[in-house]
Amino acid sequence: MLYIKCPYCGLRAQKEFSYGGDATVKRPNINEEVSSEDWDNFVYMRKSPRGKHIELWQHIAGCRQWIKVQRDTATHEIFQTAKVTEEIR
Amino acid sequence: MSQPFRLNKEGLINRKKKISFTFNGKKLFGYEGDTIASALIANGIHLVGRSFKYHRPRGFFGAGVEEPNAKLQVEFNGHSEPNVNATEMELVEGLSATSQNCWPSVNFDIGAINNFLKMFFPAGFYYKTFMWPKSFWYKIYEPFIRKAAGLGVASIEKDKERYEHKFEYCDLLVTGSGPSGLASAYAAAKNGAKVILAEDKPRFGGTLLTDDVSIDNLSGKDWAEKIITELKSMPNVTVKNRSQVFGYYDHNMLVMFERVSDHLEKKSKFTPRQRLWYIRAKETILSTGSIERPIVFGNNDTPGIFLSAAAKEYMKVYGVLVGKKPLIFTNNDSAYETALEFKKNNVEPIILDTREEHSSELIDEAKSKGIDIRFSHGVIVANGYKKVKSAKIGKLNKDKNSFEKIETVDCDCICVSGFWTPSVHLASQSGNKLKYEEKIDAFIPDKKKQHETSVGAANGSFTLEESLKHGFENGSNLSAKITETKTEISIPNVNEKKYGAHDKFWCMPLPKNENPKRFVDFQNDVSVSDIEIALREGYRSIEHVKRYTTLGMATDQGRTSNLNGLQLVSNIENKIVPEVGHTTFRPPFTPITIGTIVGREVGMEYMPTRKTPMHEWHEKNNAVFVDAGAWKRPRYYKQGSETLFEASKREAKNVRENVGICDVTTLGKIDIKGPDAAEFLNRVYTNAWMKLPVGKARYGLMLREDGIVMDDGTTTRISENHYHMTTTTAQAANVLSHLEYYLQIVWPELNVNVVSTTEQWAGAAIAGPKSRDMLSKLYPELDVSNDALPFMGYKEAEFFGVPSRIFRISFSGELAYEINVKSDHGMFMWEKMMEVGKEFGNQPYGTEALSTLRIEMGHVAGPELDGRTIPSDVSLNGLVSKKKDFIGKNSLGREAFNVESRQKIVGLIPIDRKSSIPEGSHIVQDQNAKLPNPKLGHVSSSCWSVENNNPFSLAIMKDGKNMIGKKFFVVSPLKNKSIEVEVISSHYVDPEGKRVRS
Numbered sequence A: 001m002l003y004i005k006c007p008y009c010g011l012r013a014q015k016e017f018s019y020g021g022d023a024t025v026k027r028p029n030i031n032e033e034v035s036s037e038d039w040d041n042f043v044y045m046r047k048s049p050r051g052k053h054i055e056l057w058q059h060i061a062g063c064r065q066w067i068k069v070q071r072d073t074a075t076h077e078i079f080q081t082a083k084v085t086e087e088i089r
Numbered sequence B: 001m002s003q004p005f006r007l008n009k010e011g012l013i014n015r016k017k018k019i020s021f022t023f024n025g026k027k028l029f030g031y032e033g034d035t036i037a038s039a040l041i042a043n044g045i046h047l048v049g050r051s052f053k054y055h056r057p058r059g060f061f062g063a064g065v066e067e068p069n070a071k072l073q074v075e076f077n078g079h080s081e082p083n084v085n086a087t088e089m090e091l092v093e094g095l096s097a098t099s100q101n102c103w104p105s106v107n108f109d110i111g112a113i114n115n116f117l118k119m120f121f122p123a124g125f126y127y128k129t130f131m132w133p134k135s136f137w138y139k140i141y142e143p144f145i146r147k148a149a150g151l152g153v154a155s156i157e158k159d160k161e162r163y164e165h166k167f168e169y170c171d172l173l174v175t176g177s178g179p180s181g182l183a184s185a186y187a188a189a190k191n192g193a194k195v196i197l198a199e200d201k202p203r204f205g206g207t208l209l210t211d212d213v214s215i216d217n218l219s220g221k222d223w224a225e226k227i228i229t230e231l232k233s234m235p236n237v238t239v240k241n242r243s244q245v246f247g248y249y250d251h252n253m254l255v256m257f258e259r260v261s262d263h264l265e266k267k268s269k270f271t272p273r274q275r276l277w278y279i280r281a282k283e284t285i286l287s288t289g290s291i292e293r294p295i296v297f298g299n300n301d302t303p304g305i306f307l308s309a310a311a312k313e314y315m316k317v318y319g320v321l322v323g324k325k326p327l328i329f330t331n332n333d334s335a336y337e338t339a340l341e342f343k344k345n346n347v348e349p350i351i352l353d354t355r356e357e358h359s360s361e362l363i364d365e366a367k368s369k370g371i372d373i374r375f376s377h378g379v380i381v382a383n384g385y386k387k388v389k390s391a392k393i394g395k396l397n398k399d400k401n402s403f404e405k406i407e408t409v410d411c412d413c414i415c416v417s418g419f420w421t422p423s424v425h426l427a428s429q430s431g432n433k434l435k436y437e438e439k440i441d442a443f444i445p446d447k448k449k450q451h452e453t454s455v456g457a458a459n460g461s462f463t464l465e466e467s468l469k470h471g472f473e474n475g476s477n478l479s480a481k482i483t484e485t486k487t488e489i490s491i492p493n494v495n496e497k498k499y500g501a502h503d504k505f506w507c508m509p510l511p512k513n514e515n516p517k518r519f520v521d522f523q524n525d526v527s528v529s530d531i532e533i534a535l536r537e538g539y540r541s542i543e544h545v546k547r548y549t550t551l552g553m554a555t556d557q558g559r560t561s562n563l564n565g566l567q568l569v570s571n572i573e574n575k576i577v578p579e580v581g582h583t584t585f586r587p588p589f590t591p592i593t594i595g596t597i598v599g600r601e602v603g604m605e606y607m608p609t610r611k612t613p614m615h616e617w618h619e620k621n622n623a624v625f626v627d628a629g630a631w632k633r634p635r636y637y638k639q640g641s642e643t644l645f646e647a648s649k650r651e652a653k654n655v656r657e658n659v660g661i662c663d664v665t666t667l668g669k670i671d672i673k674g675p676d677a678a679e680f681l682n683r684v685y686t687n688a689w690m691k692l693p694v695g696k697a698r699y700g701l702m703l704r705e706d707g708i709v710m711d712d713g714t715t716t717r718i719s720e721n722h723y724h725m726t727t728t729t730a731q732a733a734n735v736l737s738h739l740e741y742y743l744q745i746v747w748p749e750l751n752v753n754v755v756s757t758t759e760q761w762a763g764a765a766i767a768g769p770k771s772r773d774m775l776s777k778l779y780p781e782l783d784v785s786n787d788a789l790p791f792m793g794y795k796e797a798e799f800f801g802v803p804s805r806i807f808r809i810s811f812s813g814e815l816a817y818e819i820n821v822k823s824d825h826g827m828f829m830w831e832k833m834m835e836v837g838k839e840f841g842n843q844p845y846g847t848e849a850l851s852t853l854r855i856e857m858g859h860v861a862g863p864e865l866d867g868r869t870i871p872s873d874v875s876l877n878g879l880v881s882k883k884k885d886f887i888g889k890n891s892l893g894r895e896a897f898n899v900e901s902r903q904k905i906v907g908l909i910p911i912d913r914k915s916s917i918p919e920g921s922h923i924v925q926d927q928n929a930k931l932p933n934p935k936l937g938h939v940s941s942s943c944w945s946v947e948n949n950n951p952f953s954l955a956i957m958k959d960g961k962n963m964i965g966k967k968f969f970v971v972s973p974l975k976n977k978s979i980e981v982e983v984i985s986s987h988y989v990d991p992e993g994k995r996v997r998s
């Protein structure tokens, strides 16, 4: 079970979180024209890297905040966690 | 009754307390502190089971977790447990143990015929024999394999015991209380660290209990006791015996299995049987020690053959002799300690040492005591079927592959030592890639991936001095980093015997024309020849050899067989062992009970039960409940001997004719507040929300970004910047997360807050043509006329003195209202409604009637919104705005969503107007068509239409409305039904929606 540092609550067990996918995907702006290709990329296309991956988790059984987690998909090592408003380098 | 193999004084057992038990029906006794194994050996019993494949007689081999053979069916404290390790299970009064894998008895086992047919049971036997013909699988092969593979018998009784889970955090977890573990725990504790010390066995001390050593002038055992006593007195230390750390998981989480009370004669009602500990440790010391490995020789599985250290442990811990005429067969010095222990107890051993004559401290001591030592010797084959009677021994030539002399010697036990294998399971589980240590012919931990440090024998250090030093240093350094305190500890003086070098010898050759079985893996019956066959047949990867031969795949995880197996492969392949590599270690290290894994999450505690505030009323009024997620909802209220069908029909009919009330508390409710709430809803829902006036509700549809319908429900504008959203019961949690996602990540600029209020409100729907009459009685002061409170209207008013919200919304398609009061007033509201509703013929209705009402109205719900449908598939395209953007809008233009023949919602009625249509049935053109019969759609929801008094179903069907008027078949192979149906509109009752507006 992973041990995830919520930027609001501190280190908590994975049980308290739910996974939310790639955090680097940006939704096209509302009310703006978007090409089919850009839209399809947003909805469907995801990378599945072996190694570092910045992803979203929600602290559902805690503060309910969505957070960013930089995790190694092979080893599960977590390098950094951040608020969604913060950057992960 | 005497115990022929019990020593008079030796041992740590409590001779004051006799314990009686039975083995295969025979009454026996042992002492408190015995294991089943030690008590049986004391009684001279060695034959305890039959082997897995060949049903060969098997006895004890080890004295702890390493035991591959002695797995028993044990009954105690009112339950029956299979595959209990006799070398680990402590004796308790009244325990009854029986042998497994034998029939009719362990002494005469019919399956033993396999032993004489062993040429037909080679490696890969299961793969080869049971492949063809395929039709034999179910009736012949599978039952045979199941029967043959059977170890013990799982109980079919309900487990009455209590199991618990515990979560714990610590600075340092120490796994094993041998010298290095004790030293680590002690040093860390002195630095103020929060320490957990776990010991698998009942007694602390590990090898200190059996080795002839002294520390600071105390015997090993006394020193261990002193340290443990001090550790127990420290508030920052938790010391646990009978606790096996069996798994090393991500982020330094380890899982421990504690045997809390199986050894107790009496325990309180609330004492759990076993406990599972989830321990998050900042640092972990792996002081798991090492396990002796055997030397492979002919018939080496005969009862009476032991690991040499186990024989010593039986003497020193249990006061039991494994035999009175021992042969000690070794390639190293440690077995000499066993020989000396025998000698001390007036038993004359013979030592067969594969090494050439030489001298060391232990050899010299054995010589001086007059022990018969034969160098360059080994056991070729053990004689005796159910017990060792003699052994053919041989003097090895210099090449160690042939014999100078062969003779037979009498013996009643053989104690074998092929040197030591560090227990690296936990290190390997943690991700540590092991490395091969030539010096000890075994793997030890290498580069760490997690916060683990192996010390002592687990790290390949086999001297006490080194183990202690290693333990103190690592315990101190690792904890000092955490506590920032360093207490100096002087490393104690150690007195131990110096061992000479071991012989890199692991398998006895066979003389020409002799071919006894030489087992590598006892538990899975894998012999040298099986591995040879696998290699001959082309298996190369050690992982493949393992699976083909089943080497190391039994419940003992190959503790005594892995390295010998690797040696064999490397010899044949002419590779060195590190090139062959090792197989992967996986948790659990030892088998643990299912009960422990499950813990308290059984029965009612399997998941939380959510009850509405009116639950007790439903219970008292014969509600039959149905699970809706964690919620319990009344499915119907049973009157007399009514069936579900009869009751739901009655309830639904009453709604259509009079009025009914339904508990709708379980609907998801989300409070939405903020100046941008309208804009937010406008983006979340497919329809327009900017112009909804205060005091009005609107039905809304939300999509996922891929255009699929996510949920539907009504949202009411309570005040300027305050909305009340409802969701379906099932999607409540997902919708909240969905809204939070958009507010926190996608549109943080919107000033909106959302919070779940599902449990804050109790809800009741009042539905039926008489609902307005009833409402006016419930709110005598309020104008509830169609003008004052129209369809989709909203009002706040007092309900007999308590605040309430009135929504004029309808799921049943009838004139209907929904009343919400605070949860605490839910029961009051419900009882008042029942009281006031009497004169209107009001009856409560459950989810089944609710479904009937919505299905015949053509209202979609979960079965239609199944994660595959877009709004136009379910006739909701009228709710999709063309003018504004919303979540998922861009996806609706996708080609596949807009083809004419797409599956869409329709209604179905059976031609005979009688046959009910099973949900999930497939729609086909021709019921007799050749398989696979082309599927045109499926039945999503079915009911008995109370309005038309015949069955009616909703279906999602190819070409949708274009099919109206045509006839098809619905087939349900599951229910063996085929029914001819006609396609009609999905709106079977009141298609214009007049009633809700009346």
Ligand SMILES: [Zn+2]
Residues within 6 Å of the ligand: A006, A007, A008, A009, A010, A059, A062, A063, A064, A065
């Ligand atoms: Zn949090």
